[in-house]
Amino acid sequence: MSRTAFKSLLAVPAIAVMAMGAGVGVSAFPGTAMAADVAVASQGPVVELQVMQQVAGDPDKATVGAGVTTRAATAQAAMQQNAAEMDKVLKRLDSLGIDRDYVQTTGIRLNPQYDYRNGEQPRFTGYEASNTVSVELRDIDKVGDVLDALVAAGATNLSGPEWGIVDDSGARAQARKAAWEQSLAQARDYARMTGYRDVKLLTVSESMGFSAPVQERALMVQASAPAAKTPTRPGQVSTQVTLSTRFELVN
Known part of the structure; x- marks a missing residue:
């Protein structure tokens, strides 16, 4: 039976708060129209976050x-x-x-x-x-x-x-949703800690990855032991999504 496990890999590997932000481009998620020419200007401080989430499941x-x-x-x-x-x-x-x-x-x-x-x-x-x-x-x-x-x-x-995994679109959607919710929550935490009311999204970009926590190498079988069968254990594999976001702190 297939199993999936949700995991937060990385909270915030890099955070930067800047005094003012210039006009910035907006990146759409893969599969949607790119909006690279759209600029959103910021008037207040900007917080940059990078959040990675992964979902583990059985390989097929x-x-x-x-x-x-x-x-x-x-x-x-x-x-x-x-x-x-x-x-x-x-x-x-x-x-x-x-x-x-x-x-x-x-x-x-x-x-x-x-x-x-x-x-x-x-x-x-x-x-x-x-x-x-x-x-x-x-x-x-x-x-x-x-x-x-x-x-x-x-x-x-x-x-x-x-x-x-042949079709990991469901796992990617789960990881994407969790990464977005964590990014927004952390940005709002920074807003509260610095005396601001809320945040406004300026940019968001996504990168996706795939990893196998347990990967076994198949070695060359020696002719002197033909009766031995090569054992394998698939373990679980992880589908991961990393969101890079920039939020303006607003009153």
Whole structure:
């Protein structure tokens, strides 16, 4: 069952009170029309706040990286060998029923290799080719099984998993609302403490983030222990919103 937890990460990392404020631009929230040319002039002192709130929830997707690295005496041979091995990995992904829209090539590299020894000129030893894909998995209970299957198919490089939420718009809305309410309450606290009646919003801007409190790295599975399955624990992931606001203190 899905769980969400609401948390206040950061109250006020930076506060500045200024004597007078000039005309300032207004930033709209993402998804609305920008109002960068609208200016709101301030007549009184201005308080600047930055508040971050986050909502934690259960992830429903995981992203892993999988690839193949090969070496050969010539560049062409290294690339050809790599292509043959990577084709096996991609076909294995198809056989696992993973939608091709969720599989994306993220890097193809070819580099000369040298043997470096103390006091000697580097000796050319051949070429190394690598091909890596990013795979998004919507069934997080099968992440370990997929990683093991990819290694069995010939993958030599694995990374991740990175846990996430497919649609975190609800969590963002919760975090945004809480950040705004905290910003307004703190600005009014400053108004009262300095002898003013209330505050007027001058600017507000938003930045959004995503973090995984617990992120496990999938290590390369050794061929000497094929019976062991790769365990994973998704934990919870956090959706966070940071509001930067400027309020004028008014009577």
